[in-house]
Amino acid sequence: MRQKQIDRIRAFNRFYTKILGILNRHYMGSPFGLPEIRVIQDMYLHPGRGAKEIALELNMDKGYLSRLLKKLEEHGYVCRSASDTDGRRDIISLTDSGIVIYHELNASADRSVEDIYGGLTEEQMEEMIAHMDAISNLLANDK
Amino acid sequence: MRQKQIDRIRAFNRFYTKILGILNRHYMGSPFGLPEIRVIQDMYLHPGRGAKEIALELNMDKGYLSRLLKKLEEHGYVCRSASDTDGRRDIISLTDSGIVIYHELNASADRSVEDIYGGLTEEQMEEMIAHMDAISNLLANDK
DNA sequence: AAATATAGTTGACAAAATCAACTATATTAT
DNA sequence: ATAATATAGTTGATTTTGTCAACTATATTT
Numbered sequence A, B: 001m002r003q004k005q006i007d008r009i010r011a012f013n014r015f016y017t018k019i020l021g022i023l024n025r026h027y028m029g030s031p032f033g034l035p036e037i038r039v040i041q042d043m044y045l046h047p048g049r050g051a052k053e054i055a056l057e058l059n060m061d062k063g064y065l066s067r068l069l070k071k072l073e074e075h076g077y078v079c080r081s082a083s084d085t086d087g088r089r090d091i092i093s094l095t096d097s098g099i100v101i102y103h104e105l106n107a108s109a110d111r112s113v114e115d116i117y118g119g120l121t122e123e124q125m126e127e128m129i130a131h132m133d134a135i136s137n138l139l140a141n142d143k
Numbered sequence C: 001a002a003a004t005a006t007a008g009t010t011g012a013c014a015a016a017a018t019c020a021a022c023t024a025t026a027t028t029a030t
Numbered sequence D: 001a002t003a004a005t006a007t008a009g010t011t012g013a014t015t016t017t018g019t020c021a022a023c024t025a026t027a028t029t030t
Helices: A003-023 A034-045 A049-060 A062-074 A096-117 A122-142 B003-023 B034-045 B051-058 B062-074 B096-117 B122-142
Strands: A078-082 A089-092 B078-082 B092-093
Touching: A003 A062, A003 A096, A003 B003, A003 B096, A003 B122, A034 B051, A049 A089, A062 A078, A062 B034, A078 A096, A078 B078, A089 A096, A089 B003, A089 B062, A096 B003, A122 B003, B003 B096, B034 B051, B034 B062, B034 B078, B034 B092, B051 B092, B062 B078, B092 B096
Parallel strands: none
Antiparallel strands: A078 A089, B078 B092
């Protein structure tokens, strides 16, 4: 791997970090922080998970996650039920009002995406998405 | 902008956030945290900046940055000199040993990039970088 | 049945970030 | 020229986010 390639990858990463930073402000004004939102999203997208899987997926300390789930549970957005095949495990689920929250957060995230990427023409948009898919495929197959 | 497009962009963003998260662990074992590193890098790449510009570029609170620079100054990695055209402004620079640190951090960041992206063939690598450039151009020209 | 591993909780703590008040210099409007 | 406003940076108080290790309880392995 050549230095020039590394440099270009890192330049892209700096650039894209900034974009993600802007996008990640979408929750401003909501009573949730980014970690809560990531957890809520993960629960919605992957129902039936235990804390272990969520922590793994989100690169989150299990203790930190535990507290975070407790808080969400206290607010009534999450419920936990024992797994019937493994007594240590908790199945984590969004409650109905948790799902409502998810949809609200989701809509607001969608709006942020429109703000940032919405200036492209239809053609450019499809082009960009194709590039994104290509990168994902290259890196996902690799790992 | 269609919902499907938004969804695909967001899927990519989730995917790439995870990659950046892994890359951002490169500083483990160094006496610096990620914010320090980002500042050091910015100072190296953009000499002559004031705190204002750095804060803007890195999306960082000016108070937070102020303390962070003070700490780096105390350790001898950074020096500040008054601007001669604006008495409020400090010109921020890396000292020689700050530059040494930069190169060390830089080398370690390079190694992380190799770890993550290094599994691609030469051809795939060039392909991927071309996709990255394309995305940057689409978004940079837009904004 | 004993040893080991795993899921989750809890306490103590450290790092990262935010917000507002404040100082000092610059700029703008009158 | 002066008063009002804006800007660069500092400081104090506080909150949020993240880390680490010890602990409980259940599973798995030997």
